[in-house]
Amino acid sequence: MTATGTATGTPRRGGRGARERILRAAVELFSRDGIHVTGIAKLTEAAQVSTRTFYQHFPSKEALVSAYLQRVETDTVGPVHGETVLERTDLGPRERLLALFADAAPATVVRGCPLHNAAVEAAGTMPEATALVERHKREFTRRLIKTAAEAGAREPETLGRRLAVLFEGANALSTSLNDTQPYQDARELARMLIDQATGPS
The missing domain is CATH 1.10.357.10 (Tetracycline Repressor, domain 2)
Structure with missing residues (x-):
């Protein structure tokens, strides 16, 4: 498995837009399934990013939770x-x-x-x-x-x-x-x- 793919061949996308995709995935999954139930693997799968890309944008899950809360707080x-x-x-x-x-x-x-x-x-x-x-x-x-x-x-x-x-x-x-x-x-x-x-x- 590489930073751009998984063992099953599912493509992974990094680069521009990766942080926004992760945030959008968090808004959907945290709201629907809960924070603790939603692991990093599920988030990266939904956002189509590698684990490495995830941690480049969010050093921890708590950092993502804080960004998620700021997003829903200001969402239109x-x-x-x-x-x-x-x-x-x-x-x-x-x-x-x-x-x-x-x-x-x-x-x-x-x-x-x-x-x-x-x-x-x-x-x-x-x-x-x-x-x-x-x-x-x-x-x-x-x-x-x-x-x-x-x-x-x-x-x-x-x-x-x-x-x-x-x-x-x-x-x-x-x-x-x-x-x-x-x-x-x-x-x-x-x-x-x-x-x-x-x-x-």
């Missing part, structure tokens, strides 16, 4: 992208808070938040990945608090934190049940919390 599609509804300028702050729960609900198989899933798998074994997820979740909560303040909440920090719990809970329960109903329930609960926080005292 996927479950994390739904959080960007908080930045929309065509909606008022109250509508943005409610739209978060509608826009996050997937139409087919529910796999949950890839950042949360990665944190569960990486707990105690991948400190860089764990820190990245924690940073993202804290920033997401800050954005909720900011939007809650714009919506006129009397205690925006309390409302923002509660909406974060509600959102993460809907993600987790939908994943467990493979059902989008928790998102619908969470939206109604969010409406009640927002009305309570912004209505007459």
Whole structure:
């Protein structure tokens, strides 16, 4: 076996584009099968690169996991992208808070938040990945608090934190049940919390 092929003759491609192919394979396989189940051999097979090429771009699997999390965090599609509804300028702050729960609900198989899933798998074994997820979740909560303040909440920090719990809970329960109903329930609960926080005292 050489750096450009396998014992079975499957071609391997290095050079330009190899890093992107590895990342795309990670996004697909980690999201679908999980991080621990997906080994280097499966990644290199899907990306059509040699093991040598893989390690030229990512010195360890943890380095790839961190790059994967950064990719899904900034991707223009996927479950994390739904959080960007908080930045929309065509909606008022109250509508943005409610739209978060509608826009996050997937139409087919529910796999949950890839950042949360990665944190569960990486707990105690991948400190860089764990820190990245924690940073993202804290920033997401800050954005909720900011939007809650714009919506006129009397205690925006309390409302923002509660909406974060509600959102993460809907993600987790939908994943467990493979059902989008928790998102619908969470939206109604969010409406009640927002009305309570912004209505007459």
